[in-house]
Amino acid sequence: MSIKVEVIEGGVPHNKIMIAGFVCTIVCLYLSYLNVATNTTLFSFFGGLAAVAALIWGSHTIKVLCSYGIGTGVPSAGMIAFGSGIMAMLLATKFNVLAPIVAVILGAVIGLILGYVANAILNMKIPAMVQALTEMAVVGALTLMGLAVLITGSFTFAGLTTGSVMVMGFISVPSYQVSFIGGGLTAVAFLLGAIAIQHPFNACLGPGWKQDRMLMLTAECGFLSMIVAAVMSFAMVNAIAALISLIVALIGWGYTYHQYILLSKRDAFAWLDTKPIPEMEGH
Amino acid sequence: MEHIVFGIGITALAGALATVAGSAEDTESNIGSQGDPNSQVQLAPQMGFVHRIFNKAVAGEPPAYGLWVALGAGLAWAFMAMHINAVLAIVLGCILAVFVQGVYATTAYLGRTASLAKFGQPVYVDILKSMTSVTMAHAFVAIFCTVTLCYLINAALGHPFPLPLLGLIWGITLGAAGSATGNPYYGKERQYQNQKFGAGVPISASGNIVRFAEAGERNSLDNGFFTAKFGGPASGVCFGLIVFLELWRTVIFERISAGWGAIIIGVLMILIFTVADRYIEVWARKTYGPYTEPKKEASS
Amino acid sequence: MSAVAAKPAAGGAMNPTAMAVGVVMLIILLAIAWKMAPGLGLMALIGVIIGGVLIGFGVHFVPVGGAPAAMGQAPGIATGVAMLAAGAGVAGLFGGAWAADQGLVVAVVTGAVGGGLMMAITCMLVNFVYVFGMGIPAASGKVLKDPITGDSQPEYKSQGTEGHGLPFVSFVGGVIGGLLGGAGGTLIYIELLNLYKATLPTVLKASAGDILPVAVAAAGMFAIALFLVNAVLTAYNITGTIEGPHDPKFKRWPRAIVASAVASALCGLVAVLIVSI
Numbered sequence: 001m002s003i004k005v006e007v008i009e010g011g012v013p014h015n016k017i018m019i020a021g022f023v024c025t026i027v028c029l030y031l032s033y034l035n036v037a038t039n040t041t042l043f044s045f046f047g048g049l050a051a052v053a054a055l056i057w058g059s060h061t062i063k064v065l066c067s068y069g070i071g072t073g074v075p076s077a078g079m080i081a082f083g084s085g086i087m088a089m090l091l092a093t094k095f096n097v098l099a100p101i102v103a104v105i106l107g108a109v110i111g112l113i114l115g116y117v118a119n120a121i122l123n124m125k126i127p128a129m130v131q132a133l134t135e136m137a138v139v140g141a142l143t144l145m146g147l148a149v150l151i152t153g154s155f156t157f158a159g160l161t162t163g164s165v166m167v168m169g170f171i172s173v174p175s176y177q178v179s180f181i182g183g184g185l186t187a188v189a190f191l192l193g194a195i196a197i198q199h200p201f202n203a204c205l206g207p208g209w210k211q212d213r214m215l216m217l218t219a220e221c222g223f224l225s226m227i228v229a230a231v232m233s234f235a236m237v238n239a240i241a242a243l244i245s246l247i248v249a250l251i252g253w254g255y256t257y258h259q260y261i262l263l264s265k266r267d268a269f270a271w272l273d274t275k276p277i278p279e280m281e282g283h
Numbered sequence: 284m285e286h287i288v289f290g291i292g293i294t295a296l297a298g299a300l301a302t303v304a305g306s307a308e309d310t311e312s313n314i315g316s317q318g319d320p321n322s323q324v325q326l327a328p329q330m331g332f333v334h335r336i337f338n339k340a341v342a343g344e345p346p347a348y349g350l351w352v353a354l355g356a357g358l359a360w361a362f363m364a365m366h367i368n369a370v371l372a373i374v375l376g377c378i379l380a381v382f383v384q385g386v387y388a389t390t391a392y393l394g395r396t397a398s399l400a401k402f403g404q405p406v407y408v409d410i411l412k413s414m415t416s417v418t419m420a421h422a423f424v425a426i427f428c429t430v431t432l433c434y435l436i437n438a439a440l441g442h443p444f445p446l447p448l449l450g451l452i453w454g455i456t457l458g459a460a461g462s463a464t465g466n467p468y469y470g471k472e473r474q475y476q477n478q479k480f481g482a483g484v485p486i487s488a489s490g491n492i493v494r495f496a497e498a499g500e501r502n503s504l505d506n507g508f509f510t511a512k513f514g515g516p517a518s519g520v521c522f523g524l525i526v527f528l529e530l531w532r533t534v535i536f537e538r539i540s541a542g543w544g545a546i547i548i549g550v551l552m553i554l555i556f557t558v559a560d561r562y563i564e565v566w567a568r569k570t571y572g573p574y575t576e577p578k579k580e581a582s583s
Numbered sequence: 584m585s586a587v588a589a590k591p592a593a594g595g596a597m598n599p600t601a602m603a604v605g606v607v608m609l610i611i612l613l614a615i616a617w618k619m620a621p622g623l624g625l626m627a628l629i630g631v632i633i634g635g636v637l638i639g640f641g642v643h644f645v646p647v648g649g650a651p652a653a654m655g656q657a658p659g660i661a662t663g664v665a666m667l668a669a670g671a672g673v674a675g676l677f678g679g680a681w682a683a684d685q686g687l688v689v690a691v692v693t694g695a696v697g698g699g700l701m702m703a704i705t706c707m708l709v710n711f712v713y714v715f716g717m718g719i720p721a722a723s724g725k726v727l728k729d730p731i732t733g734d735s736q737p738e739y740k741s742q743g744t745e746g747h748g749l750p751f752v753s754f755v756g757g758v759i760g761g762l763l764g765g766a767g768g769t770l771i772y773i774e775l776l777n778l779y780k781a782t783l784p785t786v787l788k789a790s791a792g793d794i795l796p797v798a799v800a801a802a803g804m805f806a807i808a809l810f811l812v813n814a815v816l817t818a819y820n821i822t823g824t825i826e827g828p829h830d831p832k833f834k835r836w837p838r839a840i841v842a843s844a845v846a847s848a849l850c851g852l853v854a855v856l857i858v859s860i
Contacts, residue, residue: 076663076819083811086808118842121605176795178364183800186800188354195346195350199390205395217394232357235364264396268397268405275407444677444680445800456673460701463662472716481718482655517716529701542682543689545693546693560707564720
């Protein structure tokens, strides 16, 4: 017995969300490049904001795709988005200042080909598949780049493979093991993003789906991911920068979580505390 | 020789941790009602059966546990890179990972239940308040044990992968093993306790989950204590065996015949489990017998 | 509008034009690799493609029943197919990575055995729970007789269900799926690791010993990402559930081979280009 998934129209059209998310993400990623201009890591938190913007866009794409009933669950869409996104992101980091643009182009190419493979070779023939997979690969690449910037302060290949280690308490020695790629933090960022992108649609699934509630939940998931990524960044960027990221993330999370609870209260049938199951005829 | 004895000691400890982790993981996913059985919790109100079960729709167990354990491991790794003591780092990392898990659980329940407003399913705030802390507690046990065994594998046994990557690997495996073993027990035995024992749930009964308990209305804690008697330990044994046997055959036999020793032992183990499975299957067919008369070949 | 009604049937039909286009894409991707990164890079890409195809093919063997299996309504394991296969594969990758310094063949076979062992234990315990915890014998809904043991199935199927548990052919399928998945994942890992170990010292201008953590972590992460992409594509191919190698849906495997080959070639090319440009 499958869950009834009904497409409820209404709310902001998908293309508007896509353009807004795309522009916000690229702008935030380039704002974080101020790190290089000022030779600090204080602007790393823009990476987290970029990730939140990309996730909002991506979760709406998943809503568009999964409304067609693809036969498997929603989480698989998140996995394929980030599986393809991480490839695009890591190659894009080799292009230094052009990294975000290259990530978009590469992600789009990978997503297009995967979408064609899924629709034509695997014969799924879902109208929105090719565009959705293209968008999701781009979102995956940009979210990972945003999280990488948040944790390490830069989106270049050199920045992601080197970190520094304190020897004898005060000498800073470059180390490949304490780095974003070398330490395996790509795995954490990958799963943080993959779960955060599919959770909002998965959790708000049902006949009473409302767009603003889902998007608020996406923002909340994004800021939650930003909180833990900011804690991890304490090991890689200096303490002030990490603290700024953490405070921005906590404020963002607190606000969006509170708003999400209010929206759920608005939409719920009843908001009961310690009450029995209501009597219904026939059951 | 000392090296092997040390290795076996770590293997035994890792196996024990894995067993506890598997058991806690299954109990947590049953208290929160996660994974495939949750489709019934979602379906019930649509068929008119309003309930007080926690509807935790956070992906499936493998990706979710992959995230919690990778997160715990990543945070522990970061803390260790800041020269915090390893044990404290793991504990702090797991606390933060459990916080994330708890938040995801609450948003999932609120989201799914609010979207079922059309069918009259209310949001029970007391369920939210009481189940969340219990599911977080069980998740902490599972995550902490798994992150610790990852750390042991990395630091004491010398596996090349860094800690967060090991966390991802064992988190996904934990979720897969615990979900495969524990889900049918929760789904059939407890959710559909009103159906006849010894047969699957007929399709006509979909959605009619048990909503009234021994005394009063059932909630997810009632499901948790029931499955912790069989489903939980079975999942624990499953994951514990996976970790223990994988480590054991490598630690003892990897130096024999340049690696082929461990492979031969692994193949032998697969054969042993195949024989055991066949025995169980034949035992069931002989002891339980068929449901109906065997059909003749010509008429089928 | 109900989206379930709007969903076009995925069907089991092959699309020959698309398959041909897929093969052409594969050749183009191989040619790009040959141009930009001949020698080591091309070898690594071929290894990645073979590994990806092994994964894609192997996932077809794993018996997955989805949500109905959790209620004893369908045979198979009650988890999502992509993630269960990923679980077996990464367990195999774990073992294979440990044996990486013992040579390619030993590592890949170790990875295969690791994945197969994980599936063997899991499948055995699934049957254990069904038989001893729920009192339900294993029965398949798609065949009259188990192809391997010859046990007849229909009379052991409870009323109103499509079968339950793991008949022996499904168990064997699960183990084979674990073997192939573990082998494929480890092959991808070893190929990329060898490539990175050889080329990263020049790219990062450091010694081989220093960059080893980066090489290992990057190769491991790519192996897992490729694993997930291939497993999800296979899940799309079988539309979510399959009983094992005896299921009629199994005949759809040629599509998945081409799909996995193209997807792995694409992602593998990107992984190779990281050290080649």
